[in-house]
Amino acid sequence: MSMVWKPTGRSARQVTGPTAPPPAPAHTGPPPPGPALYGPGSSGPGPSGTDPDARHRLTSVQGLAALSLDAMASVAYGPESVVLVLAAAGAYGLGFTLPVTLAIAALLAVLVASYRQVIAAFPNGGGSYAVARAHLGRRTALTAAASLVLDYVLNVAVSVTAGVAALTSAFPALYGRRMWLCLAVLVLVTAINLRGIVNSAKAFLLPTAVFVGSILALVVVGLFRDAPVSTASADGHASVLADNATSVGALLLLKAFAAGCSALTGVEAVANAVPSFRAPAAKRAQRTEVALGALLGVMLIGLSVLIGRFHLQPVEGVTVLAQLADAALGHNWAFYVVQFATMLLLALAANTSFGGLPVLMGLLARDNYLPHVFGLKDDRQVHRHGVLALAAVAAALLVFSGGDVNTLVPLFAIGVFVGFTICQVGMVRHWRQERSAPGRRGKAALNGFGALLTGVAAVVVTATKFTEGAWLIVVALPVLVLVFEAVHRAYARIADRLRLGRVPEQPHRDRSLVVVPVSHLSRLTCEALNAAVSLGDEVVAVTVTYDSSEDRRAAESLRRDWELWNPGVDLLELPSATRTVGRPIAAYVRGLGDRHPRARVTVLIPEVEPAHLWQRLLQNQRGAVVAHAVRRTTDATICRLRFRVSA
Numbered sequence: 332m333s334m335v336w337k338p339t340g341r342s343a344r345q346v347t348g349p350t351a352p353p354p355a356p357a358h359t360g361p362p363p364p365g366p367a368l369y370g371p372g373s374s375g376p377g378p379s380g381t382d383p384d385a386r387h388r389l390t391s392v393q394g395l396a397a398l399s400l401d402a403m404a405s406v407a408y409g410p411e412s413v414v415l416v417l418a419a420a421g422a423y424g425l426g427f428t429l430p431v432t433l434a435i436a437a438l439l440a441v442l443v444a445s446y447r448q449v450i451a452a453f454p455n456g457g458g459s460y461a462v463a464r465a466h467l468g469r470r471t472a473l474t475a476a477a478s479l480v481l482d483y484v485l486n487v488a489v490s491v492t493a494g495v496a497a498l499t500s501a502f503p504a505l506y507g508r509r510m511w512l513c514l515a516v517l518v519l520v521t522a523i524n525l526r527g528i529v530n531s532a533k534a535f536l537l538p539t540a541v542f543v544g545s546i547l548a549l550v551v552v553g554l555f556r557d558a559p560v561s562t563a564s565a566d567g568h569a570s571v572l573a574d575n576a577t578s579v580g581a582l583l584l585l586k587a588f589a590a591g592c593s594a595l596t597g598v599e600a601v602a603n604a605v606p607s608f609r610a611p612a613a614k615r616a617q618r619t620e621v622a623l624g625a626l627l628g629v630m631l632i633g634l635s636v637l638i639g640r641f642h643l644q645p646v647e648g649v650t651v652l653a654q655l656a657d658a659a660l661g662h663n664w665a666f667y668v669v670q671f672a673t674m675l676l677l678a679l680a681a682n683t684s685f686g687g688l689p690v691l692m693g694l695l696a697r698d699n700y701l702p703h704v705f706g707l708k709d710d711r712q713v714h715r716h717g718v719l720a721l722a723a724v725a726a727a728l729l730v731f732s733g734g735d736v737n738t739l740v741p742l743f744a745i746g747v748f749v750g751f752t753i754c755q756v757g758m759v760r761h762w763r764q765e766r767s768a769p770g771r772r773g774k775a776a777l778n779g780f781g782a783l784l785t786g787v788a789a790v791v792v793t794a795t796k797f798t799e800g801a802w803l804i805v806v807a808l809p810v811l812v813l814v815f816e817a818v819h820r821a822y823a824r825i826a827d828r829l830r831l832g833r834v835p836e837q838p839h840r841d842r843s844l845v846v847v848p849v850s851h852l853s854r855l856t857c858e859a860l861n862a863a864v865s866l867g868d869e870v871v872a873v874t875v876t877y878d879s880s881e882d883r884r885a886a887e888s889l890r891r892d893w894e895l896w897n898p899g900v901d902l903l904e905l906p907s908a909t910r911t912v913g914r915p916i917a918a919y920v921r922g923l924g925d926r927h928p929r930a931r932v933t934v935l936i937p938e939v940e941p942a943h944l945w946q947r948l949l950q951n952q953r954g955a956v957v958a959h960a961v962r963r964t965t966d967a968t969i970c971r972l973r974f975r976v977s978a
Contacts, residue, residue, distance in 0.1 A: 386529065387712040388609040393532035394619035395626075396539045398604055401486055401597030401683035402623055403539060404676045406546060406630045408493070409435070409594025411651040414638060416587040418645050424583070425644070431584060432635035435591045436628045438788075441781040442595060442751065443624030445758055446602040447617045448774065452761060454613040457694045458603040458687075459754035464698070466760035467753065470812070475753040476695055477811035479603070481804060482746030483688040486596065487681040487725035491516050492732065494678025513729045516678050521722040524685040527713050528607050531686070535679050542672040543626060549669060550633030553640065553659030563662040564653050565646045589791035594631060596747045597680070598623065599754070603687040607712075681725070689717030699822040700815040745796070745804045748789035755782030842930040843867040844923060846967075847937070848916055848957055849874050849902070852892050855974050859937035860898055862972055866933060872902045875915045912953055913960025921965045932967040934958075940973040 389397055413431050417424035446458070453461040460479065463472035491513045499506040523531045601620045608615040634655060637643075641658045645651060656669040689705070693714050696706035704716045755778045762768065762775035793801055826832070845867030847859050856872075863870040872893075876886040886904060893902045905915040916934070924932050938954040941947055958969050 387527050389529060389532055389607050390609060391615045391618040393529060394601060394608060395622060396536040397528050397532035398600045398683055398686045399623045400535060400539060400676060400680040402627050403542060404680040405594040405596060406634060407652050407673050407677060409591050409631060410634045412590035412593055413587045414645050414651055416590045420583060427584060428638050429635045431587045431591055432631055434588055436632055438784045439595055439624055439628050441777055442598050443620055445755060445778050445781055446599060446620050448758060449602045450605055450613050450616045454605050456603055456605045456690050458599050459750040460691060462754050462757035466757045471753060473812045473815045475750050477808050478746035478749035479691055480811060481807055483684040484721060484724050487684045488728040490680035491678055494674055498674055510729060510733050514726060517722060517726055520681050521718060524718050525713060525715060528686055531682055535682055538675045538679060542676040545669045545672050546630050549656055549659050553637040556659055559641045559658035560661040561657045564649050564657040585791050586795055589788045592788045597683050599750060600683045600687040604690045606690060684721060685718055688721050689714030692717040699819050701818060745793055745801055748785050748792060751785035752782050752789055755785060844927060844930050845870045845933045845935055846920055847872045847935050851889060852896060855937045855939060858974055859935055859972055860900055863935050870900045872900050873905055873916060873919060875907050875912050876904045877907055877910060913956045916957055917960040917964045920961055920967050924965060933970055934961050934967050935970045935972055937972045940975045942976055
């Protein structure tokens with residue numbers, strides 16, 4: 332049954348009082364997404380059986396494949412980063428590999444516990460941005476968001492280049508084409524993510540399982556070895572171990588700890604993308620976070636134990652993981668399975684960014700810090716514009732670096748440590764405010780300890796990589812924050828002009844004047860005038876004329892045909908000294924508005940809508956020219972009448 336709501340008469344006023352809705356965010360297109368857009372959470376839809384979009388959301392296992400590839404792949408370079416730093420202290424320094432890794436694993440446990448809390452407290456996603464926005468203020472929240480944006484973009488570029496570098500190491504003939512290979516991998520990952528995060532999870536589930544299984548098998552088999560089975564991969568390669576070093580200083584240990592913390596990148600991705608999970612989204616995301624932390628911790632510690640067990644030394648041109656696979660499994664098919672799985676997962680680790688960044692950009696768009704188009708989702712629950720924007724920026728980085736991973740690595744991981752630290756500090760504030768929460772003191776102490784460790788790591792990583800290119804990140808962070816604030820101010824001005832959050836005046840009817848540009852007589856002209864007289868109280872047709880013999884003959888012919896047709900609408904000629912269509916019409920419309928300030932002027936532009944896309948190339952585009960000129964210099968309403976031509 333239809334119902335009509337008849338509001339009582341009210342004048343425009345500010346909505347106040349306990350029943351007043353909050354001011355709506357400014358937008359110039361469709362309404363920006365609110366919490367309902369972000370799917371199941373504490374306030375989202377009910378069980379997955381009642382959620383029509385459940386098939387487009389992740390299970391806990393799929394979440395590992397979609398959002399943990401970055402963290403999983405980090406075991407390929409995390410332990411190596413520690414070993415390379417400690418190698419400066421010789422064989423004695425390598426003895427500290429396991430203690431440093433245990434410290435990293437302890438920090439991993441703290442981060443996993445903290446992000447479980449973040450998931451429960453902020454089920455709409457956003458991670459450190461959401462925490463900082465609630466507890467640390469706008470500027471800090473934007474800094475966290477900027478650090479995550481930079482890290483996600485760099486993760487795509489670094490992951491793709493690292494994977495292709497592993498491929499070109501196996502097939503040196505492809506080295507000269509590494510940039511095109513990088514772009515091809517990026518296109519593949521982007522295309523899969525445009526089909527939905529669930530499809531990407533299904534596509535990457537097998538490579539993830541093979542990689543995790545091969546690393547765990549390597550660790551288990553290696554623990555039963557008393558000595559390396561093979562050293563073929565390292566034979567003939569120069570060692571990078573320093574000679575005659577007998578002491579390890581605290582600064583070197585800090586540097587090794589900070590370098591090894593690169594293995595923790597990607598831990599925050601699950602908390603950023605909670606809305607991508609099926610209901611109950613928060614619980615599924617928490618299970619995924621714990622599983623990620625457990626698998627990553629076991630692999631890191633296991634590999635470090637084997638490094639000490641086999642007395643492995645880093646050599647030039649061979650990764651530590653390759654030496655471990657050689658030592659534990661032998662130089663056979665199993666060795667190549669580990670290498671191929673590592674290469675594949677390194678390349679696909681970019682998928683973590685495609686799962687986390689578009690959701691974060693959607694939250695920023697909801698808060699008016701990014702264009703609202705980034706908050707839109709398609710039928711597959713994909714933030715399509717966020718995916719494409721990430722791919723475009725990552726492609727630019729790949730072209731800039733020429734597909735060289737060494738150009739990008741110094742920029743990597745700084746942003747994520749800034750985000751980690753802000754998130755931990757924000758959670759300390761959160762527990763101080765949640766006075767009734769059980770165990771809040773212990774949780775706050777845990778977050779405070781995590782903030783101290785990640786803050787130290789952020790400072791050390793930035794300092795050690797500053798001259799290698801990390802200064803670009805230090806500069807880019809505040810610049811990106813300024814961009815966010817500029818977008819927010821623009822939306823605030825639009826909101827003020829549109830008087831969002833206020834009850835508008837009662838609608839009233841104004842006198843309506845309709846201007847119809849014409850250049851000849853046709854059925855299109857007739858349809859345009861039919862529409863114009865239906866819309867306006869007064870209608871005038873205008874045509875632009877030029878002072879040349881050929882144009883004068885065309886104008887006289889149009890005038891004669893118009894008089895014969897006699898449509899009941901005046902035809903006004905607008906002489907122009909230059910061959911332009913838009914400016915004379917815009918000038919006439921502007922004068923019409925000045926002469927009739929209380930009238931509503933509409934410019935109705937008739938255009939042909941061709942049956943086929945390619946036929947648009949046959950059009951003269953005068954309608955677009957006129958619309959642009961009128962829109963730029965007048966306040967008139969523009970109506971573009973499309974007349975469809977059948978095939």
